[in-house]
Amino acid sequence: MKVDYIIVGLGLAGLAFAEELEKNQKSFVVYEDNSQNSSIVAGGMYNPVILKRFTPVWNAVKQLKTAIPFYKNLEKKFTNKYNYSIDIYRIFKSIEEQNNWFVACDKPLLTNFMFPKIIETKITGVIANYGFGKLINTGRIDTNSLLQDYRKYLLKKKIIENESFDYTQLKISKKTIKYKKVKALKIVFCEGFGMINNPFFNYLPMQEAKGELITIYAPTLNIDFLIKAAVFVLPLGNNYYKIGATFNWKDKTKEPTPNGKQELLVKLNSFITVPYTIVNHTAGIRPTVKDRRPLVGKHPTYQNLAILNGLGTRGVMIAPTIANELYNHLENGLELDKEISIARFGYF
Ligand SMILES: Cc1cc2nc3c(=O)[nH]c(=O)nc-3n(C[C@H](O)[C@H](O)[C@H](O)COP(=O)(O)OP(=O)(O)OC[C@H]3O[C@@H](n4cnc5c(N)ncnc54)[C@H](O)[C@@H]3O)c2cc1C
The missing domain is CATH 3.50.50.60 (FAD/NAD(P)-binding domain)
Structure with a gap:
């Protein structure tokens, strides 16, 4: 051949x-x-804003201009849907974070993605005492x-x-x-x-980073956007949500671990109060440099x-x-x- x-x-x-x-x-x-x-x-999310510091991700806005048509083409090629537009709601931890959000909203690279208002809406089962910062034009590829x-x-x-x-x-x-x-x-x-x-x-x-995720079924959590706090809660549809992810620089195995699950649950329970059941637990190693x-x-x-x-x-x-x-x-x-x-x- x-x-x-x-x-x-x-x-x-x-x-x-x-x-x-x-x-x-x-x-x-x-x-x-x-x-x-x-x-x-992978969670499959695309988002050009670093959610810890509200700073731009390296070259992301430029990369998205290539990535979105790329995945659209694949949707056509296989007549299947992979790209789901999903807004991101970042829970603020303090007044200071709210202020940092407004400063970041003015950065020219980020204006198309950061909504310049605090979202005060109460969401059943979600603790968010300082409200949310909302990101738009973000989404998920079903990798x-x-x-x-x-x-x-x-x-x-x-x-x-x-x-x-x-x-x-x-x-x-x-x-x-x-x-x-x-x-x-x-x-x-x-x-x-x-x-x-x-x-x-x-x-x-390479300085690889293992990541673990769980999938939960939460019938009373009705959100169609991603919530980001200590972990992310990513809606998959029909009340299923992906929760992640951990970062572990020592464990080189790709198997999910009880410790990883425990860490995710403690973090999830710090801001989600509705009942849920765990339906899946996965892991992978990110090829980070x-x-x-x-x-x-x-x-x-x-x-x-x-x-x-x-x-x-x-x-x-x-x-x-x-x-x-x-x-x-x-x-x-x-x-x-x-x-x-x-x-x-x-x-x-
Ligand atoms: C928990 C978790 C959450 C993540 N969430 C996101 C996210 O939300 N958004 C995002 O953009 N990224 C996310 N990532 C990162 C993303 O998954 C990686 O950046 C990306 O998948 C890496 O792709 P890759 O093709 O380089 O590596 P891999 O996906 O690891 O692919 C490498 C492939 O090579 C094959 N292979 C290796 N060695 C051999 C061999 N000798 N012979 C034959 N085949 C071989 C493997 O089987 C594998 O299929 C996440 C990662 C993890 C672990």
Whole structure:
């Protein structure tokens, strides 16, 4: 089999790069082993405001301009819905936070997203003594459905192998690479936290963060917006809500833990007073990087090996933009932005 590209990993990064290749009529084959599931369990929210400090997320407004049409196209491609507009209500903890909100509302980058009034509405079952700050033009991508549809699509085209990529079998020459029976011009690694097993790129400083989420059923909590306090309460419809997420920098396993669940429940119970039952508990490892920027670029020695990783906590917004930038770098020789290029780490 001869292809232009091999992609290793089909999370949000692999999917975004596969879409770039399709757009440009390049052939490819994907290897996926289900060893990581960050993209599958993710809350899937997109929001360009850091909810702790009310400051802009790095490049987010620009990334959204690429991301929203990208997901809209996928909705058309698979005639399915993935993008749900959802406002965010941030519970204020103090008068000081309310004041900080108004200051942030005036920042030119954020005016389209931050509603310049305090929401005083009482919501049954929600403790919010200082009211809410409301974010608009935000939403959620149903990453789980999207990835399921995408895998089915690749399976139908017979261009996905459900197996673990074996790095020792990769034969690299100047112009081509060979992997088992596949000959390709280039390979792009999109393994998320799985990068730590990749001998070509595991010198890069990933500082992964495990996250756990629970799903609850709360029949008397009637909200169609996300509430953010100590944790987020994300409406999924029919009185189901995703609650998350924890941040754990020590635990490298992707399994949910009793401690993670306990932490989520204590935080949830600090502001939600209606009864609920837990119906699901999941976990994943976010591929975050020491400097909180993506990992994009060619291998310093082998120019036909590349990486698309480091999507961190905001893969939904970042993936389409950096996939496009990597494609233009590999195919059209465009320079990568220094902030995302792995050249910033040198080579050890
Ligand atoms: C709890 C939680 C909540 C989150 N919430 C949000 C959110 O609300 N909004 C947001 O934007 N982001 C969120 N994120 C972050 C987001 O999930 C990540 O940024 C993004 O999913 C990373 O995508 P990825 O493709 O780089 O990695 P992954 O999703 O980890 O994908 C990597 C893929 O590579 C495969 N793989 C790895 N090694 C190999 C191998 N050797 N052979 C074959 N296949 C391999 C894995 O099985 C996996 O499918 C959240 C993450 C977590 C954990």
